[in-house]
Amino acid sequence: MTTAKRDTYTPETLLSVAVQVFNERGYDGTSMEHLSKAAGISKSSIYHHVAGKEELLRRAVSRALDGLFGILDEEHARVGHAAERLEYVVRRMVEVLIGELPYVTLLLRVRGNTGTERWALERRRDFDHQVAELLKAAVADGDVRGDVEVRLATRLVFGMINSIVEWYRPDGRGMSEREVGDAVVQLVFSGLRKEA
Amino acid sequence: MTTAKRDTYTPETLLSVAVQVFNERGYDGTSMEHLSKAAGISKSSIYHHVAGKEELLRRAVSRALDGLFGILDEEHARVGHAAERLEYVVRRMVEVLIGELPYVTLLLRVRGNTGTERWALERRRDFDHQVAELLKAAVADGDVRGDVEVRLATRLVFGMINSIVEWYRPDGRGMSEREVGDAVVQLVFSGLRKEA
DNA sequence: CCTTGTCCCGACCGATCGTTCGGTTACTCT
DNA sequence: AGAGTAACCGAACGATCGGTCGGGACAAGG
Structure with a gap:
């Protein structure tokens, strides 16, 4: 028992409740009243743990x-052939999306109404650009088709991967993270068509 | 001049303004005050044209x-080999997404907080299921790989196509609808890997 | 001229928004 | 037992929410 000492809320445990509600109702559609009902404490008590609604979003x-930027620091994402690094990043993105599902879900739905949201959008663009560079290098190596524009292909691949948050649910007998990762890699690199 | 008679709002013209604001700020993040500023008329005047905020969403x-269900009624989507019908539907989905971009964007962001939103989610599921059946038939024909589960593949393909609303902008020198459609069909059926 | 109906407005409604505040409970440490 | 403090609460704040109301401006038709 390293952490179990008090059965009261910490900023972290409160965050996990809040993020779940945010994802169900949308950030703007969630009131502090909704959060207090879901957490089982009063509205004013929430402010004992966090500064406000926007801090929960920022956290x-x-x-x-x-989680996402951590992928780019890993060795397999930094050394080797571009095509192999790209495949590694794609597979790891699936793992991070599933591992941090509610948090990534919230990130991918941010619209840009507040400063926090605009900051999140900017960092997302940074990440996308870095993966696009990887794809560009793979094209230059001749390992990836060049007849589809790099930015366009990147966006479509991101669209496929990011859509996981819209339907993946970790409940008991669903599909495994490995199964989804395999499917994404197969479709991204080989498509639907039957291969030899 | 078939329609030009008064330069005042109709429910349709008001809708196009409202949908644009909804997509920028999110439906829940948009107040009637925001709409009135964007439309250039007072908040109460909006209620002369439409019953309320939710009717705008419903329309x-x-x-x-x-637009989406219309695709399934077209001849090329109903007759022929399943694989070819699937490719036709995929290409037409891209066309409809781009042609009705703001409306489809709003549809794809619905969360399910109100009755109208839950109805929209249900109809979306209907559409997805019908396309999944098409994919299943193509697998049965041997034209599409069977090593990726049909429901999983359908979701990933929808994820790629639907992501178009997140980045496609029709401004002047962007890419054409045809270009995007070609790229999607190439990636969906053949993937990123270089082919012969 | 006057009516009729469309289009629009400012003022206002009760409800709810995110947040603050003063005070109470309950646990920890000595 | 008593002090200190972390956790919590109900009540209330000003602001804003979606929506209502009575009436004014204006054009069309007589």
């Missing part, structure tokens, strides 16, 4: 962004 | 759903 998207 | 998602 959540930060966690998601840290 | 918008209806238009998007009509």
Whole structure:
């Protein structure tokens, strides 16, 4: 028992409740009243743990962004052939999306109404650009088709991967993270058509 | 001049303004005050044209759903080999997404907080299921790989196509609808890998 | 001229928004 | 037992929410 000492809320445990409600109702569609009902404490008590609604959003998207940018620091994403690094990043993105599902879900739905949201959008663009560079290098190596524009292809691949948050649910007998990762890699690199 | 007679708002012209604001700020993040500023008329005047905020949402998602379901009624989507019908539907989905971009964008962001939103989600599921059946038939014909589960593949393909609303902008020298359609069909059926 | 109906407005409604505040409970440490 | 403090609460804040209301401006038709 390293952490179990008090059965009261910490900023972290409160965050996990809040993010779940945010994802169900949308950030703007969630009131502090909704959060207090879901957490089982009064509205004013929430302010004992966090500064306000927007801090909860900031903590959540930060966690998601840290997970995604962490991929790019891993060895397999930095050394080797571009095509293999790209495949590694794609597979790891699936793992992070599923591992940090509620946080990444919230990140991907941010619209840009507040300063926090605009900051999140900017960091997302950074990440996308870095993956696009990887794809561009793979094209230059001749390992990836060049007849589809790099930015367009990147966006479509991101669209496929990011859509996981719209339907993946970790409940018991669903599909495994490995199964989804395999499917994404197969479709991204080989498509639907039957191969030899 | 078939329609030009008064330069005042109709429910349709007001809708196009409202949908644009909804997409920028999110439906829940948009107040009637925001709409009145964007439309250039007072808040109360909006109620002369439409019953309320939710009717604007209903009109918008209806238009998007009509466009999508219309695809399935077209001849090329009903007769022929399943694989070819699937490719036709994929290409037409791209056309409808781009042609009705703001309306489809709004549809794809609906969360399910109100009755109207839940109805929209249900109709979307109907559409997805019908396309999944098409994919299943193509697998049975041996034209599409069977090593990726049909429901999983359908979701990933929808994810790629639907992501178009997140980045496609029709401004002047962007890419053409045809270009995007070609790229999607190439990636969906053949993937990123270089082919012969 | 006057009516009729469309289009629009400012003022206002009760409800709810995110947040603050003063005070109470309950646990920890000595 | 008593002090200190972390956790919590109900009540209330000003602002804003979606929506209502009575009436004014204006054009068309007689």
